[in-house]
Amino acid sequence: MTTKNKFFGILFIFISGFSACSKSPDINDETMLDGDKIFDSALYNPAKYLVSVGIENPTTAQKNTPVIIAAHGYSASTFEWDEFRSYCDVKGNILVSQVLLGGHGRTYEDFKNSSWEDWQEPIMTEYNALREKGYTNINFAGASTACPLVLDLIKKGKIGENGMKHIFLVDPIVVPSDKMLTLIGIAGPMLGYMETSNTPGEEGHYYHFRPQETLQQLLDLIQISRKDLQDGYNLPSGIRVKIYKSIKDPTADAVSAVLIYKGLKNSDGSNIDVEMIDSELHVVTRLTGRDNITQHDRDIQEHVFDDMYLLLTQE
Amino acid sequence: MNKKIIFSILFITSVFCSKAQPSGSKAGWLGELKGGIRIQKAQKLYWENGFAVDFASPKIMDSRIHFGLSYVTSRLGSAMGTNAIKQDNFLFSPAYHFRHQKHLQPFTRLNLGYFHSDYEYAIFDVLPNKAFLLSVDAGLSYEFTFPLTVSLSAGYNVNNGTGSAGPGTLYPVFYQMSIYYTVLKK
Numbered sequence: 001m002t003t004k005n006k007f008f009g010i011l012f013i014f015i016s017g018f019s020a021c022s023k024s025p026d027i028n029d030e031t032m033l034d035g036d037k038i039f040d041s042a043l044y045n046p047a048k049y050l051v052s053v054g055i056e057n058p059t060t061a062q063k064n065t066p067v068i069i070a071a072h073g074y075s076a077s078t079f080e081w082d083e084f085r086s087y088c089d090v091k092g093n094i095l096v097s098q099v100l101l102g103g104h105g106r107t108y109e110d111f112k113n114s115s116w117e118d119w120q121e122p123i124m125t126e127y128n129a130l131r132e133k134g135y136t137n138i139n140f141a142g143a144s145t146a147c148p149l150v151l152d153l154i155k156k157g158k159i160g161e162n163g164m165k166h167i168f169l170v171d172p173i174v175v176p177s178d179k180m181l182t183l184i185g186i187a188g189p190m191l192g193y194m195e196t197s198n199t200p201g202e203e204g205h206y207y208h209f210r211p212q213e214t215l216q217q218l219l220d221l222i223q224i225s226r227k228d229l230q231d232g233y234n235l236p237s238g239i240r241v242k243i244y245k246s247i248k249d250p251t252a253d254a255v256s257a258v259l260i261y262k263g264l265k266n267s268d269g270s271n272i273d274v275e276m277i278d279s280e281l282h283v284v285t286r287l288t289g290r291d292n293i294t295q296h297d298r299d300i301q302e303h304v305f306d307d308m309y310l311l312l313t314q315e
Numbered sequence: 316m317n318k319k320i321i322f323s324i325l326f327i328t329s330v331f332c333s334k335a336q337p338s339g340s341k342a343g344w345l346g347e348l349k350g351g352i353r354i355q356k357a358q359k360l361y362w363e364n365g366f367a368v369d370f371a372s373p374k375i376m377d378s379r380i381h382f383g384l385s386y387v388t389s390r391l392g393s394a395m396g397t398n399a400i401k402q403d404n405f406l407f408s409p410a411y412h413f414r415h416q417k418h419l420q421p422f423t424r425l426n427l428g429y430f431h432s433d434y435e436y437a438i439f440d441v442l443p444n445k446a447f448l449l450s451v452d453a454g455l456s457y458e459f460t461f462p463l464t465v466s467l468s469a470g471y472n473v474n475n476g477t478g479s480a481g482p483g484t485l486y487p488v489f490y491q492m493s494i495y496y497t498v499l500k501k
Binding site for chain 1: 358359360393397398399400434435436438439441442475476477478479482483484486487488
């Protein structure tokens with residue numbers, strides 16, 4: 001083969017590679033959240049999921065009841081906090097507002113076209129709506145990517161002094177476990193999307209295909225969060241943070257907890273609370289839909305829910 | 316703090332410089348010994364800086380094979396005065412230099428060593444913070460007519476942290492620049 005032929009051969013393979021990867025994924029509308037038939041339930045019935053919508057005119061007692069804004073992680077949906085809602089329904093005395101992140105719970109294209117700022121927006125919208133309605137005891141629980149989203153709101157001063165009481169960070173991501181994410185800017189345009197291996201129980205609640213554009217957004221977000229924490233900042237007074245971090249998390253590297261613990265301090269400069277959990281799960285509070293759940297996993301979930309409930313109701 | 320580090324680097328470099336003399340008569344096996352500073356950036360993570368020495372002998376593949384020792388740390392980079400994790404890399408690096416008698420030498424290198432990160436708080440003792448380092452890198456080295464060599468390379472860490480094993484801040488892709496002063500040359 002001449003040099004010229006070799007050159008065109010390599011060029012052909014390269015262009016073929018790009019064109020093959022730019023195709024849309026093969027979405028099954030009947031089973032996948034990515035399609036145009038399954039949408040997050042919160043889109044059909046927001047009153048069931050959002051306290052600000054569900055309770056039109058809250059009573060004084062309701063206004064003083066702890067309300068917790070529960071936000072899910074990247075590519076997930078409100079499903080991720082369903083078990084906590086069920087737990088609180090049984091225990092009582094807590095209102096749960098399950099926020100659907102922007103761009104999520106809709107079609108693959110909607111997800112693909114969303115930015116991390118879009119994902120963040122509904123958290124702020126619900127927070128402002130609750131404040132406007134007079135709720136005095138607002139709290140936040142975030143899973144995975146919801147954690148850097150709320151940390152960014154704190155850093156930017158959008159959640160100010162006495163605006164929130166407790167923030168629970170469950171398996172926050174600042175450092176990804178899969179370090180190949182750091183190469184998404186180079187490899188992403190060639191890959192187009194990444195396919196996940198959801199269980200049948202997860203399929204309608206988590207995106208099956210992750211557009212490379214959203215993975216780049218995720219990387220941008222956690223880079224911002226990591227750099228903010230590297231510089232360090234304090235919580236507004238009146239807010240307490242607790243991290244629950246799985247030690248062998250396959251998605252959010254456990255070292256994320258170290259970075260948050262070092263970089264985020266209470267308003268008086270003291271350390272925030274952290275609990276390292278002996279688990280191999282990502283988001284230890286969500287068990288529904290997973291295969292091979294053990295009693296140990298159930299014990300951890302119950303422990304975290306009990307701990308959150310205790311902190312929310314002890315004042 | 317930054318000034319102290321810079322003065323330390325300048326001092327060490329000046330010590331190297333003051334000793335830089337040709338030693339043609341004694342060096343049977345010793346061809347070239349260089350010492351200098353290294354600047355390293357992990358893709359999407361920290362700056363880690365430190366020191367490196369490089370040795371090559373005419374008796375070992377006619378100076379095509381170089382042997383290096385280096386130490387880079389975030390303590391001299393991103394962790395200076397910040398909350399970045401303090402981490403250290405100790406490396407032994409055999410390298411193969413192409414065009415070894417020219418000023419511009421492409422090279423490829425195997426790096427073996429030890430990584431350690433300091434999480435500072437006892438609660439994080441449950442996390443892995445040590446690792447065997449195995450990486451490869453390749454780049455270009457330019458030897459000036461005066462006793463200075465600059466090399467640039469990009470590399471890949473084979474055993475980066477995976478969440479379930481290995482230190483979480485051991486990232487796969489890194490870029491390096493080394494500036495060497497020739498301490499001894501046959």
